[in-house]
Amino acid sequence: MRPVRTVYIAAQAITPFIGKGHPDFIFKGHPDFGRKNNPTLEEQMALALNSLFDGNRLDPSHVQRGYVGNFGGELFCNQAHLGAMVSRAEPRLAGVGMSRMEAACASGGVSIVAAVDAIQAGLDVALVVGAEVQTTVKARDGADYLARAAHYESERALDDFTFPALLTRRAKAYKEAYGLSDRDLARFSVKAYSNANRNPLAHMHKAHLTLEQAEKASDENPNFLQNPELKPHLRVSDCSQVSDGAAAILLASEEGLSRLGLRPEQCVRISSYGMAANPLGMVKDFLFMDTVATAAAEALRDAALAPGDIQVAEVHDCFTIAELLMYEAVGWAQKGRGMELLNSGRTTLEGDLPVNTGGGLVGFGHPVGATGVKQAAEIFRQMKGLCGDYQISRDLGTGMTVNMGGDDRTVVSLVISNVN
Amino acid sequence: MRPVRTVYIAAQAITPFIGKGHPDFIFKGHPDFGRKNNPTLEEQMALALNSLFDGNRLDPSHVQRGYVGNFGGELFCNQAHLGAMVSRAEPRLAGVGMSRMEAACASGGVSIVAAVDAIQAGLDVALVVGAEVQTTVKARDGADYLARAAHYESERALDDFTFPALLTRRAKAYKEAYGLSDRDLARFSVKAYSNANRNPLAHMHKAHLTLEQAEKASDENPNFLQNPELKPHLRVSDCSQVSDGAAAILLASEEGLSRLGLRPEQCVRISSYGMAANPLGMVKDFLFMDTVATAAAEALRDAALAPGDIQVAEVHDCFTIAELLMYEAVGWAQKGRGMELLNSGRTTLEGDLPVNTGGGLVGFGHPVGATGVKQAAEIFRQMKGLCGDYQISRDLGTGMTVNMGGDDRTVVSLVISNVN
Numbered sequence: 001m002r003p004v005r006t007v008y009i010a011a012q013a014i015t016p017f018i019g020k021g022h023p024d025f026i027f028k029g030h031p032d033f034g035r036k037n038n039p040t041l042e043e044q045m046a047l048a049l050n051s052l053f054d055g056n057r058l059d060p061s062h063v064q065r066g067y068v069g070n071f072g073g074e075l076f077c078n079q080a081h082l083g084a085m086v087s088r089a090e091p092r093l094a095g096v097g098m099s100r101m102e103a104a105c106a107s108g109g110v111s112i113v114a115a116v117d118a119i120q121a122g123l124d125v126a127l128v129v130g131a132e133v134q135t136t137v138k139a140r141d142g143a144d145y146l147a148r149a150a151h152y153e154s155e156r157a158l159d160d161f162t163f164p165a166l167l168t169r170r171a172k173a174y175k176e177a178y179g180l181s182d183r184d185l186a187r188f189s190v191k192a193y194s195n196a197n198r199n200p201l202a203h204m205h206k207a208h209l210t211l212e213q214a215e216k217a218s219d220e221n222p223n224f225l226q227n228p229e230l231k232p233h234l235r236v237s238d239c240s241q242v243s244d245g246a247a248a249i250l251l252a253s254e255e256g257l258s259r260l261g262l263r264p265e266q267c268v269r270i271s272s273y274g275m276a277a278n279p280l281g282m283v284k285d286f287l288f289m290d291t292v293a294t295a296a297a298e299a300l301r302d303a304a305l306a307p308g309d310i311q312v313a314e315v316h317d318c319f320t321i322a323e324l325l326m327y328e329a330v331g332w333a334q335k336g337r338g339m340e341l342l343n344s345g346r347t348t349l350e351g352d353l354p355v356n357t358g359g360g361l362v363g364f365g366h367p368v369g370a371t372g373v374k375q376a377a378e379i380f381r382q383m384k385g386l387c388g389d390y391q392i393s394r395d396l397g398t399g400m401t402v403n404m405g406g407d408d409r410t411v412v413s414l415v416i417s418n419v420n
Numbered sequence: 421m422r423p424v425r426t427v428y429i430a431a432q433a434i435t436p437f438i439g440k441g442h443p444d445f446i447f448k449g450h451p452d453f454g455r456k457n458n459p460t461l462e463e464q465m466a467l468a469l470n471s472l473f474d475g476n477r478l479d480p481s482h483v484q485r486g487y488v489g490n491f492g493g494e495l496f497c498n499q500a501h502l503g504a505m506v507s508r509a510e511p512r513l514a515g516v517g518m519s520r521m522e523a524a525c526a527s528g529g530v531s532i533v534a535a536v537d538a539i540q541a542g543l544d545v546a547l548v549v550g551a552e553v554q555t556t557v558k559a560r561d562g563a564d565y566l567a568r569a570a571h572y573e574s575e576r577a578l579d580d581f582t583f584p585a586l587l588t589r590r591a592k593a594y595k596e597a598y599g600l601s602d603r604d605l606a607r608f609s610v611k612a613y614s615n616a617n618r619n620p621l622a623h624m625h626k627a628h629l630t631l632e633q634a635e636k637a638s639d640e641n642p643n644f645l646q647n648p649e650l651k652p653h654l655r656v657s658d659c660s661q662v663s664d665g666a667a668a669i670l671l672a673s674e675e676g677l678s679r680l681g682l683r684p685e686q687c688v689r690i691s692s693y694g695m696a697a698n699p700l701g702m703v704k705d706f707l708f709m710d711t712v713a714t715a716a717a718e719a720l721r722d723a724a725l726a727p728g729d730i731q732v733a734e735v736h737d738c739f740t741i742a743e744l745l746m747y748e749a750v751g752w753a754q755k756g757r758g759m760e761l762l763n764s765g766r767t768t769l770e771g772d773l774p775v776n777t778g779g780g781l782v783g784f785g786h787p788v789g790a791t792g793v794k795q796a797a798e799i800f801r802q803m804k805g806l807c808g809d810y811q812i813s814r815d816l817g818t819g820m821t822v823n824m825g826g827d828d829r830t831v832v833s834l835v836i837s838n839v840n
Binding site for chain 1 (some may be wrong): 497498514519530538565570576695715825
């Protein structure tokens with residue numbers, strides 16, 4: 001889909017992505033230790049909205065519509081109906097039409113699509129906020145909640161950790177088909193942690209990981225699946241983080257920008273989007289992500305670009321194998337040859353196609369509903385030179401995001417262009 | 421919002437709305453008795469989509485986008501990510517971009533808004549399906565799930581049945597302010613059941629209710645709240661039904677209609693929509709539904725209509741008091757005088773402003789995510805003469821829906837125009 005009216009990303013915000021008992025909130029030396037908790041879902045939304053509006057000196061009263069990306073508020077936090085939570089988090093948005101959208105881990109991406117369409121329908125300023133708080137429950141219970149993003153009836157029994165197992169079927173198949181090694185997958189983890197180490201907002205900012213640590217299963221890095229066929233093919237270091245966090249972007253038309261008091265060159269444009277969904281529980285090919293391919297091809301086609309035109313990308317590395325398969329599904333590498341792209345170094349911060357520069361889902365973290373919004377915000381930050389220690393030094397004209405829900409079931413891909 | 425491109429409702433479908441252990445599915449004389457269950461959420465979606473496409477001889481391959489309205493699939497059915505369930509329910513929709521939207525009981529309404537915007541963005545055929553299955557759990561557990569549509573942290577403790585209690589605060593306040601009687605509220609129930617008795621799809625199709633039965637609390641019609649201040653002001657007969665069901669509509673541009681092989685006069689138009697949200701847990705005025713008023717006024721303004729121009733309406737009578745308050749918030753009656761409108765008979769099937777002709781949420785039933793979609797489908801059916809025993813005999817040019825999430829927290833209102 002190519003927007004007929006120009007759609008700008010006018011501003012963005014990302015909260016720190018954090019794990020359970022984060023020291024900023026449960027500081028051991030603090031008299032409140034044990035009583036301070038990670039921010040609630042409402043507080044995460046407020047943090048992102050405060051940063052978006054006040055941090056950028058923008059007036060919320062210009063917002064005419066909003067979408068909230070969230071996967072499991074009703075499960076993790078006993079709270080659904082998050083469209084009507086927005087104006088608790090930012091009272092100046094009271095009265096504005098807001099909806100929550102859910103497409104598993106693509107909840108943020110589908111929210112952006114709805115907001116782009118709202119601008120096409122004639123609105124001038126639309127808000128997208130993605131948020132998730134998952135540290136309220138034990139990992140095993142969280143895995144059961146997340147399994148509701150798969151076809152629960154037929155897929156839940158695969159493993160207590162259903163989603164890691166689903167994606168590990170792909171890793172196992174890829175190893176068998178193309179000779180992928182544990183060391184190969186470990187290289188994705190090392191890239192992710194290395195980038196996250198330069199990113200103060202990242203969940204893994206202070207966690208260091210060597211190739212040796214990532215490659216070998218160990219007490220610190222166990223093969224934690226129970227399914228005996230899949231267990232050897234996944235280590236903790238292959239997984240995205242169970243994070244709390246939020247991200248927000250403000251979309252605007254030309255007219256919206258001027259109301260906000262912004263100039264186009266302070267912004268980036270959403271040049272196109274692709275969106276596709278395929279039936280739950282019916283993955284056709286463990287070796288190829290069809291839905292990613294459909295959505296990315298639509299986005300590229302409608303932006304009149306080829307895969308090689310992309311200069312910076314955020315892809316949905318919920319597990320290391322996913323980043324590999326996305327290289328191939330987007331068309332940056334041929335089938336079975338994605339490791340060559342990684343090994344070439346082209347997708348590192350120093351390469352010509354840096355992917356997941358802030359650490360991706362493995363390093364930056366994965367607060368489910370926030371992820372798709374964070375990806376778009378990250379491209380904005382790289383294009384506008386806001387990435388600090390992980391800033392790409394070249395000028396960046398064209399970026400891409402790939403946000404995936406479930407095992408290649410719902411995918412939203414954006415092409416984003418810098419405005420100079 | 422007034423669509424710049426004309427948006428038609430090209431077709432609609434509604435499944436039978438049913439309660440727990442419905443005899444069509446657990447027939448006592450059947451050898452499978454005790455083993456047949458109500459349809460699952462996936463099956464409800466399939467029933468609606470089959471009726472929409474095959475029932476109307478329409479080809480699903482024309483659909484370019486879809487939205488699924490659902491409140492609590494992950495709670496009631498362990499199943500979220502329902503955008504990717506659509507192509508399990510209707511395999512010919514594989515590959516098409518789909519998202520689930522949630523705004524409590526307005527989940528259907530917000531889905532329609534997103535689909536209208538998608539048509540404005542240039543797509544030609546968009547699907548909206550709303551579905552809910554809630555009979556999988558006990559009423560008390562279901563009430564806890566539904567409380568996630570309120571501000572759970574601050575409102576859950578109001579009563580085990582949080583939502584009935586929230587709306588009953590309004591009934592109590594209205595009684596105190598304007599002298600409303602139990603008999604007054606009972607008249608809404610009687611209208612709803614009477615209409616439902618003519619509607620074979622209605623949950624209450626075979627349940628008869630007299631004014632005397634509805635007015636007096638009894639063993640069959642108890643005051644079931646525990647909160648002592650609110651308990652006297654709500655009977656079971658004041659409540660919408662805990663139903664399973666689904667509804668679907670197909671939206672199309674002019675171009676979309678011709679692809680579908682339909683003529684405009686087989687369809688109706690969405691002339692405008694209004695949408696508003698206000699903060700959870702912060703109802704300002706128990707006597708007036710501000711958010712309804714905002715959304716309905718926007719819809720009427722953008723259709724260049726006054727409240728008196730509406731000839732048929734579907735309003736969100738989650739409880740009897742809500743229908744009364746909506747008469748006043750839309751502007752059909754002055755504040756405090758809604759009972760006069762009901763007592764005039766104008767909102768019955770024989771009146772000039774029939775409201776909730778198929779029984780509304782109290783009589784037809786309330787499968788949460790389906791309700792907003794069903795409302796639009798009902799206006800289509802009345803305009804096109806498809807309502808059988810509850811068909812309005814006059815020609816209907818202009819209709820309205822009001823779909824509400826939470827206690828006046830998210831509201832979508834549509835103005836729908838017949839095409840002759």
